Amino acid sequence: MTDAKLSRRNLLLGVGGAVALTAAGAGAGYAIADSKDDAGVPAAAPQAGPAKYRSRPDLRTLPDVTITTPANATAPGYVFLTPASGTGLWGPLIVDDKGSPVWFRKVPDPATVAIDFKVQQYRNQPVLTWWEGTIGGTGGQGVGQGEFVIADTSYREITRVRAAGSEQADQHDFVITPNDTALFWVYDPVPYDLSALGGPTDGVLHDGVIQEIDIRTGRRVFEWRARDHVTLAESYAPLPEGDSAHLPYDYFHANSVGLDADGHILASSRHTWTVYKIDRKSGDVRWRIGGKKSDFAVDERSAFSWQHDFRRRRDGSYSVFDNGAGITKQREQSRGLVFKVDEAAKRISFVSEFLHPEKLSAPTQGSFRELADGGSFIGWGQKPYFTEYAPDGTVRLAGHLPLDNQSYRAYKAEWAGAPLDQPAMGLRAEGGNVIVSTSWNGSTKVAKWRARAGGQPRALTQTAEADRTGFETTLTLPGTPEYVVVDALDSAGKVLGTSSAIPVRV
Template sequence: MTDNARPPVTRRRLLAGGGGLVAAAAVGGGGFAWGRSGRTATADPSAPTAAPHAFHTRPDLAIPVVDVRTTGPTAGGLVFLTPAAGGGGRGPLLVDGAGQPVWFRQVTGPGVIAVDARVQQLGGEPVLTWWEGTIDPKYGIGSGEFVIVDRAYKEIRRLRSPGPTPADQHDLLITARGSAIFFCYEPVGADLRSVGGPADAALVDCVLYEVDVATGKILFRWRGRDHIGVDESYAPAPSGATARVPYDYLHANSLTVDTDGTLVMSARHTWTIYKIDRGSGAIRWRLGGKRSDFTMGPDAAFAWQHDARRRSDGTLSLFDNEAGVTTRSSASRGLILAVDETARTATLVRALAHPDALLAPSQGSVQELPGGGSLVGWGQQPRFTEYAADGTLVASGALPADNGSYRAYKFDWSGTPDDRPMVAAVRGTGEAVTVYASWNGATAVRRWRVRAGTQPDKLAVAATSGRDGFETALSLTGPAVFVAVDALDANGRTIGSSPVTAVPPAAAAG
């Protein structure tokens, strides 16, 4: 398939509606709806409310409530989410095993959301990465950039596309050699008569870039249309009223470096996982779809999938949506497959089902956890579940019902913000004062200490208490006009102190 002589369809035209994208869903559109659709779970009266957390120390943060329930031993670490709508603000969110917030960064701007917050390694140091931008809700294609921050949550870099279109949200992989691999979706003119479309149509091509993080130099570029034909797609070809709508025939949505240095890429609209030679760009094999090189064992086939990843034991995991442009079955699932690249067979090792038989028409993830367990993010459905190595459900989590998170992860993470702890005080009856303490993103805080006094430069220790979630309340009974708080680590050392703040006076008698 080659480009025809028509001028390329620009990204501005594509996303601004010049090509009819906003008015009508693109042919084969991937969809990125944040509300729940399709088959939904039975209402749970104990699910988190739509109202976000409200904190005295951080009234600027509207952090969504996350409900977590455990039924067995779980892996350590924090849960990484990117709530994008509904009950609370939008942005990367880290919560502990009880669902209590640890760190939240609220993104702003019309339609701007954050996607795919996770821990990666850059230059031998752990970093936190995510994507920020806007996403067409029908097309499922993003226009934005990647953010990389260090342990102090300071931005190291904003990584942008080196090509003519902005970076898409579906994945970012930072490699051991200091490069970053991600997708861009580039619209081009195409002849689609081979699949029943018009000769002068538009095609949305998936372009994979590998760039040096430090310099931005392009190290590798791969174009889907050079290697994957439109006849592999399960998305309907453009025709009739949709004849001028760009055809999203591939919709790649995850990638990873395999153990042999090749790339493994998932493409939602072809129901296929591709192994790509990192030098020549040639496809070494196809798993699933119309041209599968593998014999698929019983219950091993998948449809409209996301998040294909190699696991430490050599198996391959993925999120089998089973729904997208069409619906193939009534419930999504996490899959673990044994893939024999010599015998060219794929057999089911384990299917991870949600007890409420959720169907997620978009998004979703399956992450291997230490010890062989798995964390499944249910994408468009605002849930995540953790399973032991044998597939036993050990924890269930939920965002507000009108929210969602593209993926869900669990990572060990330690952060020390470069800002100071926050303090707020509320005066009660008589000399009673409640002091509130928080430090957004500080993972080493174990206790809080309040210093109080009648003069700002003469404060004495007035109370101490163990950390209690994102914001800890401490009660004072003695006279306090000014207060400050100190964050203490497990050894009792002060690792941060708030500014001194005045305690509000008592309310005047009515």
């Protein structure tokens, strides 16, 4: 395991938030600007366009999250997204029930995308995990090459998990087991004779490989290869043709992996329309549900296609995000699907489905998870929406990213973040007053902000307070003091963090 050090580079990348300097290098914050100008931009690093947050002008292109159904008796927690759009500002994003950002980290070079951002447990402690890397593929199907990040409650990087051997980890899933091992997929292109399917004899096959890695040591403890257990005849995906004939044939397209209650592996293959239970010791397929070789009779309401995110629920039922669309369209709407498995009778029975009020059809991506209170949460993948449902199926929270965005998955989970950097601050002059804009990327305990001002950095007698109002809070100080400091306060009035003293300069 590689312990992360809180270096200046890590801070600037957003591991604990951002540290920005005034032209004079006075500390965290931004130099004052006239209200007619692009206020809040460091004098040493001018940028074009208006600042969304004066305290964090580096987040000017962070996408807005719109809440369409306000929170009503929702499960506690925050929403976890990985926005991806043409802005180039990609990375893991936490927002609250009002759509306001709580924490964001831009993906550092050379990675281009962050995927599958969620809360897990590692060494009995809550952690954040996500995938970073690049995504390519054939036929519009994303195949990732990258690695997984694990960060602690201070947003410090604990370690990175990489695939064993020469392969790179795929983005589709990352599950930390109770034994502190990690389950994930690798897409391995292998030479393959595809002539029996009408392809080239010197073709290439994308093999879906499950790896289980001991996180501390990086040692591989289990590996499973789809082509040893699943034939090409089970696929619904067409062969690449023409100039693309020698590109890898993605016959399987794995997209989720996890554990059943008995410790065996659950996996989903989008291109075979099948979910699998895999023996964790032998690698044998214990059963298939769906597709061309289902071991169970599947009733019409439980049939799924091009699916994602196969999971066991607490009551013993199973859930899957049924895209119903992909290379072909089988259903008019995507849905969250819950069904029961009768292993003795070899029969699947429908339990419930969760649809979006706008009848969304998501040809790619998506997630469907049970919440702690029995509700459910859906991320609609290629469609940039998320929806929280009560146990009875009613919508109790709904929202979306800008419509030119997407988020591979969306989750809701409880999280307590305590960044190690200082709060950020932006100042501007307006009407004979100093307007203070302040934020603290990643802090979840701030209830109120206090600005202190005066003629000397250690003699700040003028104060103003305001309740936290989303990611950034604005306070007004009369006149033009020489220096300003902000304090972040919790609900009891305790100081959680203090900015550096920033000189007020017009």
